[in-house]
Amino acid sequence: MNDLIIQNIKQLILPKSTDCPLKGKELDELETVENGTVVVKDGKIVYSGAHTDEYEAEEVIDATGKVVSPALVEAHTHLVHGGSREHEMSLKRQGASYLEILEQGGGILSTVESTRKATEEELFEKAEKNLLTMVQHGVLAVESKSGYGLDKENELKQLRVSNRLAEKYNLDMKHTFLGPHAVPKEAESNQAFLQEMIDLLPEVKEYADFADIFCETGVFTVEESKQYIEAAKKAGYDVKIHADEIDPLGGLELAIDEGAISADHLVASSTEGKAKLKHSDTVAVLLPGTTFYLGKEDYADARGMLDNEGAIAIATDFNPGSCVTNNLQLVMSIAALKLKLTPNEIWNAVTVNAAKAIDVDAGTINEGDKANIVIWDAPNHEYIPYHYGINHAQKVIKDGKVIADNHFEL
Numbered sequence: 104m105n106d107l108i109i110q111n112i113k114q115l116i117l118p119k120s121t122d123c124p125l126k127g128k129e130l131d132e133l134e135t136v137e138n139g140t141v142v143v144k145d146g147k148i149v150y151s152g153a154h155t156d157e158y159e160a161e162e163v164i165d166a167t168g169k170v171v172s173p174a175l176v177e178a179h180t181h182l183v184h185g186g187s188r189e190h191e192m193s194l195k196r197q198g199a200s201y202l203e204i205l206e207q208g209g210g211i212l213s214t215v216e217s218t219r220k221a222t223e224e225e226l227f228e229k230a231e232k233n234l235l236t237m238v239q240h241g242v243l244a245v246e247s248k249s250g251y252g253l254d255k256e257n258e259l260k261q262l263r264v265s266n267r268l269a270e271k272y273n274l275d276m277k278h279t280f281l282g283p284h285a286v287p288k289e290a291e292s293n294q295a296f297l298q299e300m301i302d303l304l305p306e307v308k309e310y311a312d313f314a315d316i317f318c319e320t321g322v323f324t325v326e327e328s329k330q331y332i333e334a335a336k337k338a339g340y341d342v343k344i345h346a347d348e349i350d351p352l353g354g355l356e357l358a359i360d361e362g363a364i365s366a367d368h369l370v371a372s373s374t375e376g377k378a379k380l381k382h383s384d385t386v387a388v389l390l391p392g393t394t395f396y397l398g399k400e401d402y403a404d405a406r407g408m409l410d411n412e413g414a415i416a417i418a419t420d421f422n423p424g425s426c427v428t429n430n431l432q433l434v435m436s437i438a439a440l441k442l443k444l445t446p447n448e449i450w451n452a453v454t455v456n457a458a459k460a461i462d463v464d465a466g467t468i469n470e471g472d473k474a475n476i477v478i479w480d481a482p483n484h485e486y487i488p489y490h491y492g493i494n495h496a497q498k499v500i501k502d503g504k505v506i507a508d509n510h511f512e513l
């Protein structure tokens with residue numbers, strides 16, 4: 104006997120199972136089935152496709168009028184941090200830029216102060232609340248970065264929290280060591296601090312899958328980033344880069360040359376950098392919620408990247424400074440409006456390609472996959488980015504069990 108059947112699904116979304124990320128035109132290919140059925144047994148998908156009455160199960164969910172998809176994959180977050188920075192909103196209103204705030208010891212460095220002050224338990228409780236909000240919004244796989252400790256003790260404190268959360272909720276989580284996220288006030292020089300972070304790489308490996316660096320004007324140069332990335336690869340990490348977020352330094356080119364699993368932000372990437380995506384499996388993780396929140400006019404050139412046969416994913420960049428939202432659905436709306444992506448491209452970018460960007464087995468619900476599923480209170484997949492800013496996830500199903508149900512009766 105099967106455990107669960109989801110029947111009468113108005114529209115079933117079935118991203119393709121693939122070994123490589125979807126690139127260029129492939130991103131616009133998405134199988135959608137009208138009047139679909141999904142069957143689950145022992146936490147795995149037994150069947151997903153066109154309507155059938157062939158199966159029986161203990162529990163039947165009627166999804167008349169609803170969309171059903173794989174659970175979303177959140178490929179870039181700064182989940183674990185102390186404090187908040189709502190006061191920066193007024194600084195920005197007065198015209199201060201992101202890098203100016205950072206230069207004056209605010210921005211990332213103010214979160215570093217709060218994170219260092221917080222106990223591991225305080226960080227855990229705050230991150231747990233934020234993680235569960237993501238889950239309620241349809242996300243069941245999450246990447247989580249450190250980078251607000253900037254010393255051994257506090258970086259490890261953040262990463263332990265991230266690992267404990269993955270264990271407590273048995274979630275597909277990937278943990279990233281982002282020691283070189285900013286240069287702390289006490290550092291003797293950029294180079295000395297970078298060396299300190301490089302020396303930590305072997306020890307931190309037990310708690311982290313990826314190593315990441317903020318390659319940006321006033322933070323780390325391309326040369327310094329290269330030095331860190333190469334040391335990280337030697338220490339057994341897959342690598343990521345916060346690249347070309349504000350200035351076109353060449354972080355994307357570096358990420359591709361180094362075979363990074365992803366290059367993230369890419370708002371200011373050069374034409375040469377984008378052209379290089381063509382022959383690469385590095386996923387361009389675009390974070391349009393950040394561009395929106397920083398109040399910038401120019402967004403990452405997603406269409407140009409796809410024209411160059413690049414692979415793109417979309418994520419929130421959830422963090423207390425440059426993108427303060429746990430709602431990936433909202434970022435899907437911004438991707439539609441500002442990156443000019445089609446509904447198919449957006450859905451692939453937050454499922455199968457996001458999974459490739461963080462190397463998790465997630466983002467698809469084809470036969471044999473984990474039954475991580477969302478039932479959306481929406482008539483079709485285009486509706487979700489269209490009706491923006493609210494939570495459309497009605498039921499979130501993890502390993503075949505409903506773990507969040509947003510339905511209520513007054």
Ligand code: NIG
Pocket residue numbers: 181210211214317345348393420422423424425426
């Ligand atoms: O991805 N750009 C660097 N790091 C984060 C922001 C972190 C912060 O402002 O606290 C980002 O946008």
Ligand code: FE
Pocket residue numbers: 179180181345420422
């Ligand atoms: Fe980030």
